[in-house]
Amino acid sequence: MTDAHQERPGREELGRMLLSGGVLAADWAASFAAVPRASFLPALMWPFDMQTGQSVPVARSAAPDTWYAYADADVPVVTQWDDGQHSGLEPGTVSTSSASMPSVVFRMLNELDVRPGDRVLEIGTGTGWNAALLAHRLGVENVVTVELDSAVAAAARAALKGFGLAVPVIHRDGLKGYAEGAPYDRIIATCGFRSVPFAWVEQSRPGAVIVAPWGTHYGNADAVARLTVAHDGQSATGAFTGPVEFMKARAQRLPPVVHSAYVSGSASDRDKTSTALTESEFLGERFSVQRFALGLKLRECVHVVAEKRDGTRPVWFYGRTDRSWACVMFADGAEAQVWQSGPRRLWDEAESAYRWWEGRGKPGYDRFGLTVTAEGHSAWVDDPADSWPV
CATH class of the missing domain: 3.40.50.150 (Vaccinia Virus protein VP39)
Known part of the structure; x- marks a missing residue:
């Protein structure tokens, strides 16, 4: 036909x-x-x-x-x-x-x-x-x-x-x-x-x-x-x-994060620090490889990039197994401020993952790989022997 x-x-x-x-x-x-x-x-x-x-x-x-x-x-x-x-x-x-x-x-x-x-x-x-x-x-x-x-x-x-x-x-x-x-x-x-x-x-x-x-x-x-x-x-x-970027298999879709379930109450239990990382370094473009690389290291974590307004952009991190959360507020011309709460220090983990990627020579997609067995998945850089569970 x-x-x-x-x-x-x-x-x-x-x-x-x-x-x-x-x-x-x-x-x-x-x-x-x-x-x-x-x-x-x-x-x-x-x-x-x-x-x-x-x-x-x-x-x-x-x-x-x-x-x-x-x-x-x-x-x-x-x-x-x-x-x-x-x-x-x-x-x-x-x-x-x-x-x-x-x-x-x-x-x-x-x-x-x-x-x-x-x-x-x-x-x-x-x-x-x-x-x-x-x-x-x-x-x-x-x-x-x-x-x-x-x-x-x-x-x-x-x-x-x-x-x-x-x-x-x-x-x-x-x-x-x-x-x-x-x-x-x-x-x-x-x-x-x-x-x-x-x-x-x-x-x-x-x-x-x-x-x-x-x-x-x-x-x-x-x-x-x-x-x-x-x-x-x-x-x-x-x-x-x-x-x-594809629509996800229905059985593997992630339900939307309910922000209020993580962030509420007073700020007394929230650690406030700062970071020298800039927005362009950490986020790059929409399909920048560093976002993919960070996902391979930050297990059970979701990040949400908010809209940029008046020169500032918040990026939120939510733990999937507990109520840990973090927020980094990138601001044009100023050092980014960080707030964290919960058992995990999610921004510390995120920055550590970024430094790991940077230390490996900022590998692109083609240097990363995946191995699938009956027991689970592992990711690797350059060599399947250099792997970790994901």
């Missing part, structure tokens, strides 16, 4: 941009050309407008040119809000299913490094576009995809069938994998995880590759982990390839 708008100039421009940027590899170009994202997007969607920084409603029936322009753009598109409980045109509260940016999709497909005959399990079907790209490349018989949300699974199943690539869409929790179709040569996840299920390792062949967005509860950002399953099948390990 082909899309009537398949040869629109915007789609051709997107292809050129992805190719010139090295994101769309030559061996994926034919699948990009044959499988348009527009064929898998709903009639009402909420693309992310890069200029306004907001998700905007676009209905194909009301504004087809705008709808296709967003479908053919390198932007993420929300396709479901609030686990399907949302209705109406305006965005809901929490985005819970989406179509990722095409550049991210093809970056992760490149890292999957599929070969002819590979059997692939996808975790998180979403719209079905990613599964369709895999099926075009490898054959429908070699791809199976798992989706937790019944409505999302049904829509993707219909889109895949309608397009002529009827990949099996399994409605179940992807944390369990899909043992009925194992063993797999490749597993790819399209949602963010805080724990890689060992079931995926168990359902993989020795030497198989697992590509999954992973991060810690320290923040919402992820990094793509590219893991190789050991020959004895008892572990999977590999380096991170770079930053991303």
